[in-house]
Amino acid sequence: MGPLNRDVWEELSAQEKEERLRNLLSHFPTGMKYEGLETFERFGQRIETGVFSNDAQKFVFVPGDQVTLGWDRWQDGMNEETSADLLETVSEYGVDDVDSFLSSQMSPVREVHIAPMLVECSNHSLGWIEVTEAEAMAQESAFFAEELEKFKLSDLNQYELHQDFRLVRQGDTVEIFWFNEDLTLDYLIDEEAKAGFGLLTEDEWEYLYGGGCRTLFPWGDSFDYTMKLKHFGSLEEVKGIVDESAEPDPSLVVENDRPYDLELPNFFGVQFAGDPYNYELTLDVYGNMMPKGGDGGAMICGGNGPLVGFLPAAAVYYRDGNAGELDWEDMIDYMNYRRVIRLAD
Structure with a gap:
């Protein structure tokens, strides 16, 4: 088993892990950055692994x-x-x-063999895309402008028109999501x-x-x-x-x-x-x-x-x-x- 598999990976020193992780950057899309080693532990399992970032999204290396x-x-x-x-x-x-x-x-x-991989830490909505207010207005929805104004004046934290648009209050701002019906x-x-x-x-x-x-x-x-x-x-x-x-x-x-x-x-x-x-x-x-x-x-x-x-x-x-x-x-x-x-x- 190679050094990117779990049993071998856990035996490597921190310096050896960092060297291998930095060498992986050439295999990743442009813009991927290595942020350093971090240790994660939960439910009786523990790993010291590399953290990466790409366009404000966090990734972790997971050994096979x-x-x-x-x-x-x-x-x-x-x-x-x-x-x-x-x-x-x-x-x-x-x-x-x-x-x-x-x-x-x-x-x-x-029985399954899992290859080593770089994994995005969080997941994203598939059906909903965040848009600006101007982008939402350009959709020419019959209800959006009126519902947005009503939402801004209300005490609601969230409002959704089924498979059309979703409004989410974040402090003083309103996040707008449009349903991705063509995906x-x-x-x-x-x-x-x-x-x-x-x-x-x-x-x-x-x-x-x-x-x-x-x-x-x-x-x-x-x-x-x-x-x-x-x-x-x-x-x-x-x-x-x-x-x-x-x-x-x-x-x-x-x-x-x-x-x-x-x-x-x-x-x-x-x-x-x-x-x-x-x-x-x-x-x-x-x-x-x-x-x-x-x-x-x-x-x-x-x-x-x-x-x-x-x-x-x-x-x-x-x-x-x-x-x-x-x-x-x-x-x-x-x-x-x-x-x-x-x-x-």
Whole structure:
């Protein structure tokens, strides 16, 4: 295995890592800059790796590995709290075999070689493009000018006209996003390739999210009821207040200044949406769309509580079995993507 693979990489000194990282710059698009080494640690995994930047976007080097992906059985098993919660929730839908239910929701177990890569730390909206007010006015929307003025005078933090435009208040300014209705997957792939980037595969996404772990979640087989989650707030504070049999009530969500746990950088320095209402675009082995990291909010809208509601966003190997029934135009409304550069071993 070469020095860019995980087992060898971890044995290199900081000086050796920096030398190899600087040598990689010639393989990257013009404008990519090396910022230095940084150590990331979470969920019992740790790595010292290189941080790069390109056009104000942050990238990290992720070494390659030979890993087992997918899920069909427990490694350690659920604790009593998680087990009782899960059984109570799924039994309402006539599910008696929890293990079979979970296995049916996950990607199959497989052995995969992951090539080393440079990965964009955060993801971006696929269906929405930020525009200036002048650019938005030029779209000649029948509603935009009137709705923008009403929004500026209101106390709303966000307003959206479905698949048309979105307004987001940021302090004293209003950010404007226009729906990218003409975007196609082939066009996106071609444009990113011209710029020197690719899109993640499902295998790469699962490796980035779980690091090759064999547990249900990146941190283990049991749910973490101390987290702060979107749509629920701090679970410790809200426990006993929110009725888990109903869809989350925004008026009962307990918020504080603490960030959402599933949005924090992981052991590779990569950040995920941490929101089951959203998807992240990846490609399957045939180059077709394979959304990861969510289910469009199907489970959470069903009033399943944080454990099952966030299974699509928190479980490493979750695969939305209903995604194939949705049109591209519907998917990109809730889809994010990130760029990647694959490197030779």
